[in-house]
Amino acid sequence: MPFKLAIDGMGGDRAPDIVVHGMHLAKSRVPQLEFLLFGDEKRLLPLVKNYKNIQHVEIVHTDEVVPQDMRPSIALRTLKKSSMRLAVEAVSKGQADGVVSAGNTGVYLMFSKLILKTLKGISRPTIVSEVPHEKGEAIVLDLGANIEVSPRILVEFAVMGEIFARHVLFKSSPKVGLLNIGSEAVKGPETLKKAFDALQKLPLNFHGFIEGDDITKGTVDVVVTDGFSGNVVLKAGEGIMRLVFDALKRTLQSSWRGKLAYLIGKPMFHTLAKQFDPRRYNGAFWLGLDGVAVKSHGGTDAYGFSYAIDVAVDILKAELNKKVSQEIEKESVQNLLESIE
């Protein structure tokens, strides 16, 4: 501390308004935080003026914005000066300690991989995020960076995820589980069985296979899976949360009894809504890169964006990348990884 974060002012459905507002909220919680804001100065300047604690923030002007639906390959060729790219470059140049963007996920991941590079000893970066469960929260990885995985890549996810849970979530001996379709060791694809065998040899608290409903039971602290399954589970989960809360709201509004019950129980309903507020879990991290890059949900609001900033701060405070490197570069870990395939 103090940390300086590069912010993509133009990324996301409701940028730049919610981005600037989110910066204000985050800085209210962590006053030592500094920003380097990238984007259209004409739009950003009047916005930052609204908030006393960020009105003198450093703005780096650029006209280019990454469209939400642009393919990574096209963005790479055509957008050399986008707010997103410049923000990521600020980290590689040492001008900022980390970067936060709510923009196009595929493009952001590609820029981050190319510019920040992968940590030594890591095959592939992964997307990690926190999810709520009965007893607190767990992390799930990968959430979409790697559609196809090898046993070795899954083991790397497990090692990195364990360190994340230990140092960012402060779990003392985080339990690691491999997502499968049956908790018996005999089921599931070959890739998972090989990863299972390798994980038993590592000095971490490996729980074994878990099933989909173990995520919310809190059976483990670290849920390891491929990027396809992780992505559909995360998005389906968000959908189910919304389905149930919308139905609850509709049901209570459907009659005078319901409306009265809501009025009386209001503080309880608010506690519940807060507990599962998706904004609280906003902020996915590109784990395994030599730099701190956090992705905010594109459709979030200022509060959600401010929580994504918090994620970057927590990771910087934990010196996560340094700890991942130390663990991954250990000879015993490298030997095991190389023995897998």
Place this chain on the structure above:
Amino acid sequence: MPFKLAIDGMGGDRAPDIVVHGMHLAKSRVPQLEFLLFGDEKRLLPLVKNYKNIQHVEIVHTDEVVPQDMRPSIALRTLKKSSMRLAVEAVSKGQADGVVSAGNTGVYLMFSKLILKTLKGISRPTIVSEVPHEKGEAIVLDLGANIEVSPRILVEFAVMGEIFARHVLFKSSPKVGLLNIGSEAVKGPETLKKAFDALQKLPLNFHGFIEGDDITKGTVDVVVTDGFSGNVVLKAGEGIMRLVFDALKRTLQSSWRGKLAYLIGKPMFHTLAKQFDPRRYNGAFWLGLDGVAVKSHGGTDAYGFSYAIDVAVDILKAELNKKVSQEIEKESVQNLLESIE
């Protein structure tokens, strides 16, 4: 009608009690329904005596029960006379129109495949079940029978699922979606892209790729995916439902305000609980087999088991397998399937 169902009296965590009670409940709704009950006569006889409408049900005695954690390969070698196996055989012998079991999923699927055989023109049977969404319900397939799939197999799932939605759920032109990690056609694994291209050539209402949160939005009526993703999404979804409802209960019980709100809004909370009651969605069907086999959740109660019986009845009423065969055997469909790979 009348239909006769073979029932595995001994399958599931709470068998035979909830099985027999479930038969009673189902027969109360569909009085013409007949049963052939397989299992330990000494245990089943006193149970059926409790319910007037099934007290004279035909019981086929056997001592063998498939343990919940037995591997399919071992069950195949060692259990020739299990209640589950005999119940499936009753269908192949024409003694029953369909079979329902709450027993070991892997063993039940294997017995069903071996004994009932796959419908002509279908490569692999799939597990299908209904799930609730904003506007009603959709079906998801595959839920765990096929961990790895080819483009052709996904297209077969889509064709069979569309017929299921049309004839069992009475949707007039069911929309079919392929589960992917991005709705843009450029994303996702090669298998999905090839299935996407093939599905555009079929005369069905193909919506294209959908993402995890589209399931609960009700974007499509038929969600097509591989058995791994389908299984983890379904189980994770059940877990999230439980998480939210448990938290709602706990929050309301945590104070006098909450308790009062619950008392006043009781009918509304019951409506809500009923809407998402997992028992209502109990009953997965082995789609693609030459026979009607329905799997009940192993941990369900009598109500849940009775709904699994309803699923079998609905499928028999719809003459689903006949309709699937007619569609799949069409020359145009076979030509397309063979062109895929």
